[in-house]
Amino acid sequence: MFLVMGISKAQILNETFDDTSNFTTSTPFFSNGDRAFFGITGDTNDFGSNSQPSGLKPYEGFLGNYLTGMRLNGLGADLPITITWENLDIQNITDLEFKGDFAEYVDSPGHIDAGDFILVEYQIDGNGYEPLLSFVGADFSSGSHNGVFREDTNFDGTGDGQALNYQAQRFTKSILDTGQTLDLRILVSVNAHEEDFAMDNLIITG
Secondary structure: OOOOOOOOOOEEEEEOOOOOOOOEEOOOOEEOOOOOEEEEEOOOOEOOOOOOOOOOOOOEOOOOOEEEEEOOOOOOOOOOEEEEEEEEEOOOOOOEEEEEEEEOOOOOOOOEOOOOEEEEEEEEOOOOOEEEEEEEEEOOOEOOEOEEEEEOOOOOOOOOOOEOOOEOEEEEEEEOOOOOEEEEEEEEEOOOOOOEEEEEEEEEEO
């Protein structure tokens, strides 16, 4: 009798946004109490020293806490805002895989414009960031305005893949490179009222 042994997966990152100990941001969490904000909500709220905003969108599918934002430059922050995880240990680990849940609440019409984006990047051993997952504006109802976020599957600036909506959706990408340490960086640029995003359950295994 032959026994087939399963290969266990190493967990490099499991970001549920229950606290802020694992990542850094290019600007502190903030809220104007209305529709310009950046922070954590769900079971608990963390918008820095500011109050919970009234403009939070009614996403579905997120459990516990999640990261969200709207009109990210509304209180003077530089765009894009970046969220970074550094020096994740991947020594002797192969077959790296990234998973993450993303959403954007589509009003009628949508509010995402051509200049808005969400970009997930990684770098290994400090050798420069590579794109991993990208969402850009698409399906515009007025020129290059009032659209939705769609995945840019080949990073050419055109949204040609799955569209985001109010429901959290899981996206999975392979990281083919190997090395000693991995940095993950997410850049987000939304600069008007009703332009929003949410993300949760960022997982890297190998």
